[in-house]
Amino acid sequence: PYVNTKDILEKASEGFYAVPALNINNLEFLQAIIEAGLEESAPVIIETSEGAIKYAGNGNIMRGAKLFVDMVREYADTIDIPVALHLDHGKHFEYIIAAIKAGYSSVMIDASEHNFEENLSITKKVVEIAHSVNVSVEAELGRLVGIEDNVVVAAHEAALVDPDEAVEFVEKTGVDFLAPAIGTSHGAFKFKGEARLDFDRLKKVKERTGIPLVLHGASSVPQDIVELAEKFGADFKGAKGVPSEILKETVKYGINKVNTDTDLRMAFIAGLREFLAGNPTEFDPRKYFKVPKEYVKGLIKERMRLLGCSNKA
C-alpha cells in the first residue's frame, strides 16, 4: 500500500533500524526498487529531486510530479509492502506545492543554505501547509560539504549541525524528520582522505529531538562496482563513499532514512556498460536495461539488510 513516509520512519526510529530512500528519474529504477522491497519484504521510500520532476515532465512541473505519483501509486496499491514517495531537496515553492497537490507522501524543504532564523521560518511555513493535508515534512540543519544540488558549498562554508539549534528548530517548526549535516556530501567523490562523520553531533541531535533522522550523501560507492564500470570504459578516478561499517554506526546513533542516489546510478551504469560491451547486436531497451536493473536491485537488497529494514514491511 501507498503510505505516509512518517509512518515508515516512526517505526524505524522505534525499532532502531533505517530505511534507504531511493532516488528515481525513470521507470527502470522504480522497477528495481519495488522488486528489491518485495524480495526483502522491506518498507520502501522512493524519492525524486526537483530535477527529476522537471526531467519527467519535460519542464512541466505539475505533469512531472503527477507522473511520478501515478507510477508509484499504481505499484504501491498492488503490492503488500508499504511504499512512500518523497520530494527530495525541495527548494522552490512551485515544486513543493506541486508535489503536495500531486499526492506525494512527504516533502523536504531544504532551506539549509539560509541562516538559522530564515531556515526556521521557511520550514515552519511549509510544515503548516503540508500538515494541513497530512503530508509529512523533512528539513535540513547544517550544510553538506561539496556539490549540493549543483551549488558547490565550499568546505569553509560547510557548517555541521549544531545540536542545540536542533531542539529549538524541531520544536518551533513541527518538522517530522530532520537531516543533520554531519560530514557527508552528495555524489561519488565524498572524501579526499579517510571517511569521517561527526557521530558526537549525531548522538546529541537524536537524544535532544527524539525524531527520525535522515542521512544525506549516504552512498557507499562500492569499489567492485566502480572497477566493473571502469573495466568497460568508465572514468571514476577518486570515487569514494561512506564505508558500510560507518553507515551501520549512523543507524546505531539514530539515523532512520538513508538517502541513496549515487550508488543506484553507479550500479546501473556498470551493468549497462558490461552488457553493451558483450551484446553488440542488442537494441531492445527491455533487454539492455535488464542487467543494469539486476545490479541496482542487488545493491538495494544488500543495503536494506545492512540498514536492518529487511522483513520489517
Ligand SMILES: O=C(COP(=O)(O)O)NO
Ligand atoms: O543525499 C542524497 C543522495 O546522496 P548520494 O549522492 O550519496 O547518493 N540525496 O538527497
Ligand SMILES: [Ca+2]
Ligand atoms: Ca541543503
Ligand code: NA
Ligand atoms: Na530528502
Ligand SMILES: [Zn+2]
Ligand atoms: Zn541529499
